[in-house]
Amino acid sequence: MPTQQSFATGSACPELEAGTLRVYSMRFCPYAQRALLVLTYKNIPHEVVNINLKNKPEWFLQKNPLGRVPTLEKDDRIVYESAICCDYLDQVYPDNKLTPDDPYRQARDKMTVEVFSQFVSDFQKMMSSPPQEKPESLQKIKNNLCEFESSLTARQGAYFGGNAVQMLDFLLWPWFERILIFAKVVPLTFSLEDYPALCEWTKKMPECPAVQKCRLDPQQFLEFYKSTKAGAPDYDVPKTSQS
Structure with a gap:
């Protein structure tokens, strides 16, 4: 991941x-990581400018009124929102195409992303809510994981893309990478081991060169997470000796 x-x-x-493609990012943002995975997988030349999302530059808000990353900029064109950025990149740079050609598969993938959005929301609630409120979020998470397990199994391959990584894999991976990091230090009250296909997928994805190049440093990420929970996110957590 970028360290600027x-x-x-x-x-x-x-x-x-x-003529230079720039991606406005944040080192620990899973949404930005989606775009970086696509850029890396497709070998698209680009530069990265990281944004302090708590104290955003005035000029960044002029480029993207929502103030979110990723945001793409090249010449006079600006594109934002992670799924839109990824789709745009796949169309403008058609080599190593990531989106399936079949309209039904495209629709099915988009439906999975919608379900996944709710999963992310429930996971965030579980991580931040008091103990008495966790059971409801946990049950929703388990229901979603069952859906992902069934979806992955139905695709008859190691990936959500089937036998090869496709866009859907990159849209989902950043959060699972973070879950795997959290699982080592925080009791999550659920285990991916209960979902064999998903568990195997989480072991397979790190073999992808783009995932390797965009991977998080666990220690850096946990330091950032601690600072965020304390109300003062450190967007410039220094590199560790393992980075």
Whole structure:
């Protein structure tokens, strides 16, 4: 993952050379990681500018009024929202195509992403809610994991894309990477071992070169998570000796 220092309120926007594709990112953001995975997999030349999402630069809000990453910029064109960015990249740079050609498979993948959005919301609630509120979120998470397990099994391959990594794999992977990190240090009250196909998928995905290049440093991520929970997110957590 990129390690450039993040730009905050009051900073000047770095000059963008004509013809250069820039992605505005944040080192620990799973949504930004989606776009970085696609860029890396498709070998698309690009530069990364990291954003302090708590104290966003004024110039960034002018480019993206929602103030979210990832945001793509090239010449006079700006694209934002992670799934839209990934789809845009796959169309503009058609080599190593990630989106299936079949309309039904495209629709099925988009439905899975919608279900996954709810899964992410429930997981975040479980991680931040008091103990008495956790059971409801946990049950929703388990229901979603059962759906993902069935979906993956039906695709008759190691990946959500079947026998090869496709867009859906990259759209889902960043959160599972984080779950695997959390599972080593925090009791999650659920285990991916209960979902054999999903568990095998989480072991297979790190074999993908793009995933290797965009992987999180667990220690860095946990330091960032701690700072976020304390109310002062450190977007510039230094590299560790393992980085």
